[in-house]
Amino acid sequence: MSYAEATLSMDLQSWIRVHNHAYAYFGGTTQIIVPDNLKASVTKHTSQELILNPTYREMAEHYNTVVMPARVRAPKDKSSVEGSVSTVSTWIIAALRNTQCFSIDELNEAIEQKLADFNQRAFTRKQGNRLSAFETEEKFALSPLPATPYKLSVWRTAKVHPDYHVSVESMFYSVPYEYINRQVDIRLSETLVEVYFNHMRVASHKRLYGKFGQLSTMRDHMPDNHKLFVDQTPEAAIEWANSIGSCTLKVIEYILDTAQIEKQALQSIFSLKKSERKYTKYEIERACKMVISITQRPTVKSIQTLLKKNKKNDAEQTLKQNTEMTENNYGFTRGASYYGGKDK
Structure with missing residues (x-):
């Protein structure tokens, strides 16, 4: 039985x-497909190597079938198909040569009607037709169809940008930052974008449509410092300030309440939060307490200045105390008079 x-x-x-x-x-799938060597199915076909188009190979896997392209310049590998093509050309193409169609759908409707006539045309040397022979002799050998038909996907390659995103049709999708500057494979379907590295999927996104330059970024793909920045919200800022102390909380609430632009306030608070890398919670709380006692308009810059000043003063105080302790340790040293000399 033929299909056209x-x-x-x-x-x-x-x-x-x-x-x-x-x-x-x-109504089913075959165990083997024997196509020609067109570029849509075969990338490379030599006596030593066969490379299928990735999308075509994926489609074959979806239908649980094997692709075995005919050898180059070996028409006998698909002789039955060649014979059917000749017959179909006579029964369908030639029969419709004078038919006017104004769309591809209209043409396929006419082909479908002629195709049904072709498959139901009686044999000349035996009973039945192509359709009846197919149903009684061949259909049992077909594997059942999968639950859904194969959805077209396209494979591409791209390099991960320094901002841990890949560009696909002017849209940007994130991948784990460990793959920056790596070459990755990208599978595009109608609704999904999947990123593979060494045949392992490392990222998956819903495909973006519409205005160019849109970003799809997943938090798990970010470096730690980017996560800290993205997580900045007024609620998170107040929660952090409350964990430091009451004076820090007053300062943060003042900054949030008086800022004209919330984003600028959060950026300032974020820079103060980074001070935890150098200073303890006690030092931050002490600096905020000092700022509140000095002015009614505290700023992050003034707190940072106090943190540095207090750190320096603490270091000088510690050095002074260590020096005094060192001098006191030598308070019982014998003078020159002990050895018969004169003390000066």
């Missing part, structure tokens, strides 16, 4: 769509 369909081109999208329609027409 008209397409505007033999690109990959048309190639995959026709396969889906053919399998639906037959």
Whole structure:
């Protein structure tokens, strides 16, 4: 039994769509597909190596079938197909040569009608027709169709940018920052964008459409310092200040209440939060307490200045105390008079 369909081109999208329609027409999948060596199916075919188009290979895996392209310049590998093509050309293409169609759908409706006539045409040398022979002799050998037809996907390669995103059709999708400057494979489907590194999926995003330059960023893909910045919200700032002390809380609440732009206030608070890398909570709370006692308009810059000053004063005080202790340790040293000399 034959299947025929008209397409505007033999690109990959048309190639995959026709396969889906053919399998639906037959009501099952075959164990083997024997296509020609067109670029939509075969990337490289030599006596030593066979490389299928990644999308076509993926489609074959979806239908649980094996692709075995005919050898180059070996038409006998698919002789039955060559014979059917000749017959179909006579019964369908030639029969519709004078038919005027104004869309591809209209043409395929006419082909579908002629195709049904072709498959139901009686044999000349035996009883039945192609359809009845298929149902009684061949259909049992087909594997059942999967629950859903294969959805077209396209494979591409890209390099991960320093901002841990890859560019796909002017849209940007994040990957784990460990893969910066690495070459990755990208699988594009109608609704999904998947990123693979060494055949392992490292990221998956819902595909973006519309205005160019949109970003899809996942928090787990960010470095730690980026997570800290993104997590800045007024609630998070107040929670952090409350964990430091009451004076710090007053300062943070004042900054949030008086700032004209919330984002600028959060940036200032974020810079103060980073002070925890150098100073203890006690030192931050002490600096905030000192600022409140000095002015009614505390700023992050004034707190940072006090932190540095207090750190320096504490270091000088500690040095002074250590010096005094060192001098006191030598208070019982014998003078010159002990050895018969004169003390000066």
